[in-house]
Amino acid sequence: MLTQQSAATVRATLPAVGAAIGEISACFYDRLFTAHPELLRDLFNRGNQAAGTQRQALAGSIAAFAAHLVERPDDRPDAMLRRIAHKHASLGIAPEQYEVVHEHLSAAIAAVLGEAVTPAVAAAWDEVYWLMANALMAIERQLYAKGGTGGGWREWEVVGRAEEAADVVVFELRPGDGGPVPVHRAGQYVSVQVTLPDGARQIRQYSVAGAPGSATLRIGVKRVHGGGTPDGEVSNHLHARVHVGDRLRVSAPYGDLVLDQDTDAPLLLASAGIGVTPMVAMLEQLVLRGHDAPVTVVHADRSPAGHALRADHEGFAAKLPDASVHVWYEQPEPGHPADRTGLVDLSALDVPSGTRAYLCGPLPFMRAVRAQLIGKGVAPADIHYEVFGPDLWLARD
Known part of the structure; x- marks a missing residue:
């Protein structure tokens, strides 16, 4: 964890870094892609870059990591680090690329904050960066050992x-x-x-x-x-x-949104849109395993015509001895229940005690479902979710 001296420096400078995070991010990516255009061409998502959604992702994640270290110095956010490491491994991120990012991120912070970046400030934020980078590289080494060097x-x-x-x-x-x-x-x-x-x-x-x-x-x-x-x-x-x-x-398979192999707990599988894909895999696995505890299937989509893998989704659930399926459509077919139209509302659902929940879909959907589940007594530690896109760190809450 952070040394006491660095923790004090980071705590004092975190507001300034946070306030300038947008400018720092823009400066960082401009420097990075000028020096290494191949990274934009072959590694970074050009769509997210063009839309601006990835501009704050990396610098923002480091600032959030720093805030976590300062607020909870004895508690490293391993769940979030694992999620980011899986994404990195699926891209084939190499250790030497962390050096490249460090070089241009440090230069961007110095360029934006100017004289406020004293040697002590630079050293403290270097410590934050390498704590995060080394933790990620350690997890990625383990993943590569299983899936193959450089992503398999x-x-x-x-x-x-x-x-x-x-x-x-x-x-x-x-x-x-x-x-x-x-x-x-x-x-x-x-x-x-x-x-x-x-x-x-x-x-x-x-x-x-x-x-x-x-x-x-x-x-x-x-x-x-x-x-x-x-x-x-x-x-x-x-x-x-x-x-x-x-x-x-x-690539080889990656991702940490996976079912506990031996769980006999009640489960809730909630998805929206194409987020149904991993839920179909989970339902098939539960059928093959003979899972007999309650399974609640929740899905939201724009319309029945857009409900991908619908036959598999409902078919596997029907093969389980104690499963219920609840689907919300924004544009339903005639006869669809009125209380299943629009956004997901779990207020009328019975969620058994000890339920473990798995969520996949847009971030606003998952935040809304997570809040409703917590309101129904599901422990936050028992709610697991998958995030695609540049906002991995934003989904930590």
């Missing part, structure tokens, strides 16, 4: 393609080298790298839609309409250009 990338062949719902395609993949499918846990995701028309090799993450043990992997890809920005350039590429017989570069 391999060439996979597309052996199936199904138009699953409005703007959702499910791809079935098989290792192109004839080797085995890597073992995953229900709820995990893989990274997919595609080469775009301008030569950029962009990477996105997609959850595996199935329990472990199959000779293939299925992933659900929702087309993202970017409104003129590069958002959705990978999903649109996959929808328009990738067909049976084509090959994709795919």
